[in-house]
Amino acid sequence: MASSNDGMPPAAEASSDTPAVKAELPSNERPSPAPNVPVPAAQPAPRPHDAKRAELLYEKCAEAPAGTLFFQRDLSNMDVAENMGELVNLIQELSDRHMMKLLTFENEACWKIRTRQEAESLRLMTGDERLIYQMIDAEQTRGVWSQSVRARTGQTIGAINKILKGLETKGLVQSVLSVKHPNRRMYLLKHLRPAEDIAGGPWQTDGEFDQALIEVVSKLVEQEIRRQTCIEVPAGYNAYTPEDRVEAIARKKARLQAVQDIEDAPAIKPYRPPRQHGRSNYVYKSSRTYPTPETICEFVTNKNVIKDRTITAEDVDQLLDMMVLEGRLEKVSGLGYRVPLALLERGSYNGFVDAPCGICPVFDICADDGEISARTCVYFGEWLQTESELIL
Amino acid sequence: MSYQQREPPILAKLCSLLVEETYGELAARVFSVLARHGRQTLAGLARESYLTGRQIKPGLVVLIQQHLVFHSALDPRVTYYEIDWQQSYALVRHGKILKMAEDRFGRKAANVLSNMLTFGHTRLADLKEAYFPSPEKPPSDSAEGHLNGTGIASAEVDSVNGSSGKINGNTDALTNGAAFVNGASAKLHTTADLAKKGKGKAAAEQGNDDVDMMDAEVVEEEGDPNKIQSVGDLYEIINRLGKAGWVIKVDPDQYLSPGDFHALVRQQAYDSIWTDEQAPTGTKDHALWDSRTREMKRQVRDEWYQPPKFDTRKRKPTDQDNDRSSKRQRLNGAFAPADCSMNGDTSPHINPVDDDLNLRVNFDKIGVALRTEQMTRFVEGRLGYTTSQVYRTMLCILEEHIPRCYEPWPDPPSDPKDVALNNHVDDKFLVSAREVAHKIGREFDLFDGLDPHEVVLVMGRSEVKQNHHIKPPLDPVSASLDERTRLVSCHIRLLANDPFHFATWHSRGGANAGGGRYCVEFDEIAKATIQLEIENTVAARKGRIGVKLVRALKKNGKLDERQACNVMMTTANDIREIVNEMTVQGFVQTQEIPRVDRREAKLSLHLIWYDRQRAREKLLHDTYKGMVRIVQRLSFEKEKIHELLRKAERSDVVGNETKYLRKEELDALKKWKEVEAMLLLQLFREDDLVSTLRDFIGPLVSV
Numbered sequence A: 001m002a003s004s005n006d007g008m009p010p011a012a013e014a015s016s017d018t019p020a021v022k023a024e025l026p027s028n029e030r031p032s033p034a035p036n037v038p039v040p041a042a043q044p045a046p047r048p049h050d051a052k053r054a055e056l057l058y059e060k061c062a063e064a065p066a067g068t069l070f071f072q073r074d075l076s077n078m079d080v081a082e083n084m085g086e087l088v089n090l091i092q093e094l095s096d097r098h099m100m101k102l103l104t105f106e107n108e109a110c111w112k113i114r115t116r117q118e119a120e121s122l123r124l125m126t127g128d129e130r131l132i133y134q135m136i137d138a139e140q141t142r143g144v145w146s147q148s149v150r151a152r153t154g155q156t157i158g159a160i161n162k163i164l165k166g167l168e169t170k171g172l173v174q175s176v177l178s179v180k181h182p183n184r185r186m187y188l189l190k191h192l193r194p195a196e197d198i199a200g201g202p203w204q205t206d207g208e209f210d211q212a213l214i215e216v217v218s219k220l221v222e223q224e225i226r227r228q229t230c231i232e233v234p235a236g237y238n239a240y241t242p243e244d245r246v247e248a249i250a251r252k253k254a255r256l257q258a259v260q261d262i263e264d265a266p267a268i269k270p271y272r273p274p275r276q277h278g279r280s281n282y283v284y285k286s287s288r289t290y291p292t293p294e295t296i297c298e299f300v301t302n303k304n305v306i307k308d309r310t311i312t313a314e315d316v317d318q319l320l321d322m323m324v325l326e327g328r329l330e331k332v333s334g335l336g337y338r339v340p341l342a343l344l345e346r347g348s349y350n351g352f353v354d355a356p357c358g359i360c361p362v363f364d365i366c367a368d369d370g371e372i373s374a375r376t377c378v379y380f381g382e383w384l385q386t387e388s389e390l391i392l
Numbered sequence B: 001m002s003y004q005q006r007e008p009p010i011l012a013k014l015c016s017l018l019v020e021e022t023y024g025e026l027a028a029r030v031f032s033v034l035a036r037h038g039r040q041t042l043a044g045l046a047r048e049s050y051l052t053g054r055q056i057k058p059g060l061v062v063l064i065q066q067h068l069v070f071h072s073a074l075d076p077r078v079t080y081y082e083i084d085w086q087q088s089y090a091l092v093r094h095g096k097i098l099k100m101a102e103d104r105f106g107r108k109a110a111n112v113l114s115n116m117l118t119f120g121h122t123r124l125a126d127l128k129e130a131y132f133p134s135p136e137k138p139p140s141d142s143a144e145g146h147l148n149g150t151g152i153a154s155a156e157v158d159s160v161n162g163s164s165g166k167i168n169g170n171t172d173a174l175t176n177g178a179a180f181v182n183g184a185s186a187k188l189h190t191t192a193d194l195a196k197k198g199k200g201k202a203a204a205e206q207g208n209d210d211v212d213m214m215d216a217e218v219v220e221e222e223g224d225p226n227k228i229q230s231v232g233d234l235y236e237i238i239n240r241l242g243k244a245g246w247v248i249k250v251d252p253d254q255y256l257s258p259g260d261f262h263a264l265v266r267q268q269a270y271d272s273i274w275t276d277e278q279a280p281t282g283t284k285d286h287a288l289w290d291s292r293t294r295e296m297k298r299q300v301r302d303e304w305y306q307p308p309k310f311d312t313r314k315r316k317p318t319d320q321d322n323d324r325s326s327k328r329q330r331l332n333g334a335f336a337p338a339d340c341s342m343n344g345d346t347s348p349h350i351n352p353v354d355d356d357l358n359l360r361v362n363f364d365k366i367g368v369a370l371r372t373e374q375m376t377r378f379v380e381g382r383l384g385y386t387t388s389q390v391y392r393t394m395l396c397i398l399e400e401h402i403p404r405c406y407e408p409w410p411d412p413p414s415d416p417k418d419v420a421l422n423n424h425v426d427d428k429f430l431v432s433a434r435e436v437a438h439k440i441g442r443e444f445d446l447f448d449g450l451d452p453h454e455v456v457l458v459m460g461r462s463e464v465k466q467n468h469h470i471k472p473p474l475d476p477v478s479a480s481l482d483e484r485t486r487l488v489s490c491h492i493r494l495l496a497n498d499p500f501h502f503a504t505w506h507s508r509g510g511a512n513a514g515g516g517r518y519c520v521e522f523d524e525i526a527k528a529t530i531q532l533e534i535e536n537t538v539a540a541r542k543g544r545i546g547v548k549l550v551r552a553l554k555k556n557g558k559l560d561e562r563q564a565c566n567v568m569m570t571t572a573n574d575i576r577e578i579v580n581e582m583t584v585q586g587f588v589q590t591q592e593i594p595r596v597d598r599r600e601a602k603l604s605l606h607l608i609w610y611d612r613q614r615a616r617e618k619l620l621h622d623t624y625k626g627m628v629r630i631v632q633r634l635s636f637e638k639e640k641i642h643e644l645l646r647k648a649e650r651s652d653v654v655g656n657e658t659k660y661l662r663k664e665e666l667d668a669l670k671k672w673k674e675v676e677a678m679l680l681l682q683l684f685r686e687d688d689l690v691s692t693l694r695d696f697i698g699p700l701v702s703v
């Protein structure tokens, strides 16, 4: 999924996958410098030519692939600042202008640059807006719940909601309903795709299951698993018909019956042609290997039915589990799946529900006598094609 | 109280209808009083029923004779009567049982069994008398000994013995219908005739007629291989049914209700360990007491279920004689004429069989057979006909050593962990492919249901050509025993690989096993089939999404709406309505867990959950109700053409229907037959569902 992000390289943006990169949470004041960067006690105000050099530093950073993390040594190697103190000032300058943000990677401070456009919109924000934006930014694809914004800013939920709305209308952030916590609205930057925790896997769009997609894929999967586990044996697959077959059977039967000891197991029911003529029959393949989530995942990926999303074996597993619930597949021998043969067609369920009462809408109020009873029952009447007693 | 004795009112209703249908109104009235008021004395019955003692007694005798009512004379002053629900419900199964008996033991045995079902329990002499009446002995004589033979001391019952005679509970529509539905071939002649003739329901004076009738039949159909030819033949059949466990001895203790039986055995258990001075103390002692009680219950019961041995009391030597002669008969494959003449002689000096033996049908064992049939049908639906027949053969082999579907008094209470650790299975519960290959009929095309590639591999010849054709074709009938064993192995593997694990591989079992020995984990399969029937019901009512919900909850436990949606990959809107409707129907439950002090519903956690045992009981209850409605509709339909049926049954009309009945009448009769068949078929299918839900495993611990 990371590859589809708008130009953000995976390492930093997919922070949910690489939790090692952590955003430093902004505080109410100016962004604090990195903990292990020596900060001059008295900070001189940035001089005009510092601005130019800061610009230069930014440009140099921008040459690297987007999303690159810069550690202090990388920045000093860029040869822009004269000394450490100056570098700190330049970084501070860029941070103040929202062109750079502070992160930590394995407890070491590092920075990333923002696009100019993003920096510009940040500059235009109010302090509160910016603070909340930064919080949202820090969570990346995981998103922030409005309640935790409140907890951290201490503002009223009303005020926060207003700000969030504002950010949303400006097209800077988006909100999605969390899959895990259905009544939580999660906020994340506009250009990010929500992490699976909040948005669900590839089967969901905007937090809702994409029924059409699921149906298409599960049909394909069902067909494929059927192809792999069953074969269709045509009616006359073993066209063996000895002329005296019937007679032979009769003879054998007679012989068997003659010697059958009375303590023998019960006699077996008489012969019945195993198949209906002209009808083919599904049987299970004799191979002992069954398709697994991994092989099906590969199959689905190759089919290319899921646009611009990659699916993993876990995603497929979820789908297969669901299909087992639906009775379209069944699990065999641990990890494998197959199609139940019984599925093919079913006209009946069980003795109870095949009779009118089993599915009767007034079953619970039907009584031994009275207005609704077996005597007056319209459903029985319909089923048996007989007259029922009229209710007077 | 035993699980099976816990009856919902709807079962009482159903059983009352069945009793009325089978034994007439009087018996039904007594029955329904007992059903409504529970355990009663005779006086209590009279009080509750507005019937006099004189009216009650014949009804009660019918019920007792049929084992539909327990009675306890533990207290010598007064006798209590109480319904045996299992036995009463089983009335609906008589047809099915006879069909199974015919499949397993042949027509003659089915005929004998049908008489036993009709008469409740039977003294051997009476049965013999019924088939081969001795001219000098009037049958009403035997009736006295009949009830006396059970050792009932109850004064009330004794007083009515004389008048009770044989109870010709007619095998009415229920049994007949079964035969009808199962195909005309299954129609048992005696049953049919009894039904025609034995309309005098609980009436007492039928004994003579009936015997005459049977006698007439014997004469008529002499030479028919399906006809019982001689007393020896009859005893042979009874012996066989006894060995198979289908028929057992009657014991006075069997008349005790589960509660009385429990009290009795518990006291005995107490006496066997403690004395009056030294009473049990502490939980350990009580546990010991419990387990001794269960042990003794099992002992008593197992004693009942010993195959009835003819003539254990009188003549040991002749017993052996009998054995030898029966062996010879078997070797001959038919009865030698000499045997006939010998056994045909009913003189007590030559007859080796104990005439006073009282016999009854053993529903426990028959339950095992019912389970075999049901599981076979179930497998047929999943894996095809041939595999299901392989399975049936396996189960039939195992049946021999399985006295009942589950042990109601297990000891120690089975701990799943222990069972898992100790996977020792007794040899008699194992079956190998080789045994199945031996047993299964040659006429089965064992290729069917297998991958043709596998068939070719086993047979070591021919090839699978395009489109899965076997070229050149192979003859399934001429496969050698080795080949058949391997084919059977392939089918068993299909059974074992199935998610229901119809068979479980146990051990290699040496060269003779041919692909290993397997056991069948009945309990697990029973649980899975209960679940499946619940799902089927939900599927019929709510479609795929309902099933999905039940399964999701079964798999994941309690879920809130959102979690349920995630597992089911669907939206909340899709399931909300289903959840509500299924909650109303009692298949799922919902629960609200408040999260704030004010218990605001909006903030509460709403969980949905599913409990298999609850759903099982609900479905069982609903199924009983469905059966009640079918029986009610049946009698309504019958009532509508009552007049016509009376006319059609008149002796001058029977056989001359076209002459005496108008076209509309004939059409109406035909229509009635169809309607009856449809309703009965459905009734029996609902009974199948009852077996699955109720009889194959005890109460399940909630998940």
Ligand code: SF4
Pocket: A356, A357, A358, A360, A361, A362, A363, A364, A366, A367, A372, A373, A374, A375, A377, A378, A379, A380, B629
């Ligand atoms: S008898 Fe008719 S109304 Fe009553 S439950 Fe059955 S189908 Fe419904």
